[in-house]
Amino acid sequence: MSIDREKLLYPFYVMIHPFDGFYEVRNRNKGSVAIALILVFLFGLSFSLRRNYAGFVVNFVDPRSVDSRTEIIAVFLAVFLFAISNWSITSLTEGEGRFKDILVVIGYSLLPMILTYTPAIVISWFIAQGEGSYYYLLINAATLFTVILMIIGIMTIHNYTFGKTLITIVFTFIALLLILFLILLLLFLIQQVWLFIQSLYIEMILRV
Amino acid sequence: MVYKRFLAFMAIIMLILSDSVYALSYMNVPYYTYNYDYWGNIYYTPPAYIPQNVLSGVGIGCGDFKNPQDIFVDDNKKLYIADTGNNRIVVYDLNDKKVSEIKGFVNNGVEESFKSPSGIYVTSDGKIYIADTDNNRVVALNSDGTLYKIIKNPKSKDLGKDFQFSPLKVAVDYAGRVYVIAKNLFEGIMSFDNEGNFTGFVGTIYVNISPYEKIWRKLSTKAQRKSQIQFIPTEFTGIDITSDGFLYATNIDANGKQSVRKLNPKGQDIIKMNNNNSKQSGTLSGDLFWRLSGNYSGASQIIDVTYRDNGIYSILDRRRGRIFTYDDEGDLLYIFGGLGSQEGTFKNPIAIDKIGDEILVLDMGRGNITIFVPTEYGSLINKAVSERYNGDEASAVELWKRVIKLDSNFELAYVGVGKSYLASGENKEAMKYFKLGMDRTYYSIAYRRYRDDILKKNLGYILTVIIVLIAIYVIKRLFKRKKIKKDGGSVYEY
Numbered sequence: 001m002s003i004d005r006e007k008l009l010y011p012f013y014v015m016i017h018p019f020d021g022f023y024e025v026r027n028r029n030k031g032s033v034a035i036a037l038i039l040v041f042l043f044g045l046s047f048s049l050r051r052n053y054a055g056f057v058v059n060f061v062d063p064r065s066v067d068s069r070t071e072i073i074a075v076f077l078a079v080f081l082f083a084i085s086n087w088s089i090t091s092l093t094e095g096e097g098r099f100k101d102i103l104v105v106i107g108y109s110l111l112p113m114i115l116t117y118t119p120a121i122v123i124s125w126f127i128a129q130g131e132g133s134y135y136y137l138l139i140n141a142a143t144l145f146t147v148i149l150m151i152i153g154i155m156t157i158h159n160y161t162f163g164k165t166l167i168t169i170v171f172t173f174i175a176l177l178l179i180l181f182l183i184l185l186l187l188f189l190i191q192q193v194w195l196f197i198q199s200l201y202i203e204m205i206l207r208v
Numbered sequence: 209m210v211y212k213r214f215l216a217f218m219a220i221i222m223l224i225l226s227d228s229v230y231a232l233s234y235m236n237v238p239y240y241t242y243n244y245d246y247w248g249n250i251y252y253t254p255p256a257y258i259p260q261n262v263l264s265g266v267g268i269g270c271g272d273f274k275n276p277q278d279i280f281v282d283d284n285k286k287l288y289i290a291d292t293g294n295n296r297i298v299v300y301d302l303n304d305k306k307v308s309e310i311k312g313f314v315n316n317g318v319e320e321s322f323k324s325p326s327g328i329y330v331t332s333d334g335k336i337y338i339a340d341t342d343n344n345r346v347v348a349l350n351s352d353g354t355l356y357k358i359i360k361n362p363k364s365k366d367l368g369k370d371f372q373f374s375p376l377k378v379a380v381d382y383a384g385r386v387y388v389i390a391k392n393l394f395e396g397i398m399s400f401d402n403e404g405n406f407t408g409f410v411g412t413i414y415v416n417i418s419p420y421e422k423i424w425r426k427l428s429t430k431a432q433r434k435s436q437i438q439f440i441p442t443e444f445t446g447i448d449i450t451s452d453g454f455l456y457a458t459n460i461d462a463n464g465k466q467s468v469r470k471l472n473p474k475g476q477d478i479i480k481m482n483n484n485n486s487k488q489s490g491t492l493s494g495d496l497f498w499r500l501s502g503n504y505s506g507a508s509q510i511i512d513v514t515y516r517d518n519g520i521y522s523i524l525d526r527r528r529g530r531i532f533t534y535d536d537e538g539d540l541l542y543i544f545g546g547l548g549s550q551e552g553t554f555k556n557p558i559a560i561d562k563i564g565d566e567i568l569v570l571d572m573g574r575g576n577i578t579i580f581v582p583t584e585y586g587s588l589i590n591k592a593v594s595e596r597y598n599g600d601e602a603s604a605v606e607l608w609k610r611v612i613k614l615d616s617n618f619e620l621a622y623v624g625v626g627k628s629y630l631a632s633g634e635n636k637e638a639m640k641y642f643k644l645g646m647d648r649t650y651y652s653i654a655y656r657r658y659r660d661d662i663l664k665k666n667l668g669y670i671l672t673v674i675i676v677l678i679a680i681y682v683i684k685r686l687f688k689r690k691k692i693k694k695d696g697g698s699v700y701e702y
Binding site for chain 1: 249486645648649651652653655656659
């Protein structure tokens with residue numbers, strides 16, 4: 001898998017031309033999963049940076065509760081969960097996108113947030129109370145941009161109508177909850193089995 | 209000779225150290241002293257108050273108290289104790305340690321006595337008001353023990369026909385209006401004019417029903433609804449009055465949100481809560497966290513309040529025996545006291561009052577009164593808050609700085625110091641202190657001034673840079689156009 005210049009700059013093209021961009025991701029292999037994952041990582045990083053380093057006036061996060069490593073891992077888990085549940089729903093509803101397309105859509109859609117978070121942090125150092133709206137405007141605009149990109153992306157790669165996209169997204173979240181529930185159930189059962197084996201082992205050691 | 213010198217040297221050392229030795233000695237109190245920071249975390253503080261003395265009935269020479277319910281200290285340091293179980297009022301002079309008791313009074317030539325008197329208040333002109341609970345009346349005596357007036361059988365259509373008047377606590381304002389907390393009365397505090405006529409209720413606590421509870425009630429059947437808890441407002445538990453006629457009243461709030469109210473003469477609650485915390489909503493109800501089951505569980509049950517001077521008031525928690533002190537802005541200043549069996553802890557605390565800076569707590573279960581005196585830490589906070597209350601922030605600063613030395617986690621002190629830097633124009637230093645005190649509003653004020661200063665100082669440079677940049681841009685453009693023309697008319701147009 002080679003990453004050339006065109007592929008590196010492609011997320012920027014997608015950001016400005018989402019319909020064309022995501023169409024070519026699906027049909028002409030213009031996207032790259034590796035770049036998408038790097039973007040997810042960068043998003044996790046800037047998300048965590050914002051929590052820790054945003055200016056005093058707009059930062060309501062207890063610095064003791066910030067742990068960049070956990071937060072980046074959590075972002076990755078959330079992205080994978082969303083991708084898996086979206087993939088499982090869209091496979092059933094005639095979605096044309098492949099799993100890697102979904103990952104690319106999510107990763108590339110995060111670009112506006114990555115690009116605004118760091119400047120927003122810098123701006124937040126120089127504002128007083130009452131001027132916080134500049135900061136929040138930037139952050140919220142980026143979030144809105146990302147959401148719009150993501151909806152367009154999912155719509156395009158699966159070749160859906162807008163309404164169908166929204167419905168699948170709702171179902172995606174339901175599937176997400178189901179997956180979480182199953183994982184918890186599985187973990188609990190594995191724990192039980194593990195405890196059983198453990199006690200069996202101790203019993204053996206003490207008796208035999 | 210050497211030995212003598214050594215002794216002198218040691219004496220000097222001891223003198224220097226004596227202050228810190230004292231500081232160490234009072235760390236040893238039988239209760240936790242803590243406070244909550246901006247994030248709602250508990251941090252431990254030096255004790256603000258330490259127990260100095262315990263007064264018991266036998267100790268002061270009038271026999272054991274039996275279920276005493278209320279105390280009051282008047283301006284002449286006379287301590288009045290409503291000794292409910294013994295049907296008497298004990299008067300103890302804290303100056304000359306003399307004790308006397310009031311067992312009854314003469315009413316139209318007939319000897320009358322009290323029956324479970326459970327509330328007492330003494331006005332500044334020496335009138336003694338006694339909530340004579342089981343006789344269903346409030347008795348007011350002159351300072352010589354003769355009858356002044358009796359308030360009984362209040363009549364009003366608000367009260368209902370079979371209302372029985374059982375006063376529990378009583379307070380009187382400067383104009384002679386009498387405020388009474390009565391048993392089984394949820395409408396608020398009863399107020400009487402100075403002739404003893406019932407005039408109405410003040411400070412009604414309205415019930416807040418959450419949407420969740422509303423839906424739940426809608427869904428349940430009639431029979432279920434009957435067995436559910438009735439949504440009735442809580443009763444008031446304690447009362448105190450300021451010299452300018454504001455009423456401080458406590459109630460038990462099971463949600464731990466607001467247990468103390470400051471009522472103006474119209475009966476409206478005007479207490480200030482401090483919203484500067486990570487939840488952006490203030491509480492005035494003692495502890496922020498509590499265990500949900502087991503010993504010492506549940507929200508603080510605030511049973512009594514005492515207004516101290518300069519906007520400071522202390523409330524008493526029956527559940528865990530703690531005394532919480534707030535200032536007029538709703539900041540929690542310090543916490544002390546607890547349940548236990550050592551001196552300074554209580555079995556069943558029921559009433560609180562003050563003498564100057566000292567705090568008295570009446571323990572119903574043990575029948576004694578504990579007197580707390582402020583430590584250096586406590587009195588520094590008291591003084592600093594008082595200076596701030598009286599508008600003298602400048603002289604509060606030195607006190608706040610000393611508070612920080614004793615307790616480097618106290619956010620209020622940092623804000624206090626920051627304000628002085630702000631006033632003297634040292635904005636950067638002020639910003640540092642406001643940040644430590646987690647005060648975003650004042651931080652922003654300091655920051656704006658700091659930013660303006662920097663902009664003003666460097667305005668020359670900034671303007672120069674901007675002009676140079678514009679000049680470079682213009683020159684570049686002119687240069688490019690010339691080039692194009694030299695090419696002999698390019699297709700590219702700018």
